[in-house]
Amino acid sequence: MSSLWPVVRPVVQPVVRLVRRPNLRPVLSQVRIGMLTPWAYRTSIMLGYPAVAVQIALYSVVWRAIYAGHDGEVAGADVRTAVGYAVLGLTIAGVLNTSPYHSIASRVREGLIGVDLTRPIGLLTQNLAFQTGAVLAGLPTVAVGLGTGLVVGGLAPPRDPGAAGWFAVSLLLAFAVSQLTTMLMALTSFWTMEVGGINMTFFVVRTFMSGAILPLWFMPGWLQAVAGALPFQASAYTPLAIYFGRPPGGLLPALGVQVLWIVVLGGLCAWVWSRARRRVVVQGG
Template sequence: MNALRPVLSQVRIGLLTPWAYRASMLLSFLVLAIQIALYSVVWRAIYSGHDGPVAGADVQTAVGYAVLGLTIAGVLDTSPFWSIESRVRDGMIGVDLTRPIGLLTQNLAVQVGYVLAALPAAGVGLATGFVVGGLAPPQSTGAAVSFAVSVLLAFGVSQLITLLMALTSFWTLEVGGLNMAFFVVRSFMSGTVLPLWFMPGWLQTIAGVLPFQAATYTPLAVYFGRPPGGLAVALGVQAVWIVVLGGLCAWLWSRARHRVVVQGG
């Protein structure tokens, strides 16, 4: 328990920090609800000229996908990209390196806190989905359990991707442009904006070899009964990405720790 106390303290920091800006958090929930409502209107307008399903998905599936996709992204994609960058810039990274737990553990714990702080977004998203009438419940208990497992794996993939991007701060102090480009690629290739099954084959292939789809698209595909390659393969791919991304983070940190230059105070 004593070994866990420092980790839990970092989780608590991540949990409390976003809610120090309550107006911003509440506004983000409102924005999520508006996004879901708008996406449902757009998808229904797109399908209004079609009598049947498109790429194997009917209008109810498309709207439900938008509801669930935006909800998951609203919770899992809330971790700060700038945490390491700002601490390298102002010299506080030196303090981090003296703490009793490693830098990677510290940041992952803070990221977990941010995700916990954003959990009310799940309620907002699902409630909005109920109002717009776009999300049906899982087809069975087994489907619900499979979806829950996939979401947990997606959580691991998402946080490791965020940490990997944050570690680039040791090579360049200004990561704003890189993060903007990364956000655009992540949103598109993860399937949050558009289901991968609507993409042309060559683009699906590219998305399939990148880790982003394992952070959002896979749990959504599991929910709607379309796991890529089957359920076992889909969950296995997510687990493999956790191992690969974890290894990349550890390797990058082993290189980055030799580049630390404390600036400022």
């Protein structure tokens, strides 16, 4: 083992120094809390797995029924692509759309936001770290979703082997877009503490416009244009389209749009937070 140390030292030592940085430890702590918190509600987590499996099975049946009267492709996609898209889309949605165990809105309403503001890292960093942990806690959903897809015969490997790697890159960018859009909406709670109706509207619009369930290529042209102008499609449709060899506008432009939305949304979150922090009024005990 000691003979390997000179070889691995240039790689290991920078990582160790990074982890030991004082400002990184609180971030990793929040990630850990985000991973553990969902499992405090084990029953809810476990019941969510059959729900994902049932959804995938039902969508597979529906898409096959839709294609039953058609020979060949519809909007450039055959039945295997449509079913595979549903399998992968529902799996991704089940992981990325985590439950708000640590929502900013609930902490503003309950007065816990005051505790968050005393921590050594900023509120936005806390929230992103926590949600990262929550997404990691949801990774077993991937096994359930892909396993169900194999059972129903609805998911095939990408035609281009390189698409799998770019799909993984795009999926990481999609995670960032998803969390930033959710955070931006959550920050409205500093002006309106009860955001139940806003959140419901946001969830419906995000689910549909993201293309997680219905591919954008099946939408009318005008609706595709609307969806393409919003950030939601960058949180689901883009990685899915890359997987199936149909990146919007081409591979590099599609990834570039995701990066652009991350920059724009990150800037908006920082700008809104700079104003929201002046409105903090601690409620409750």
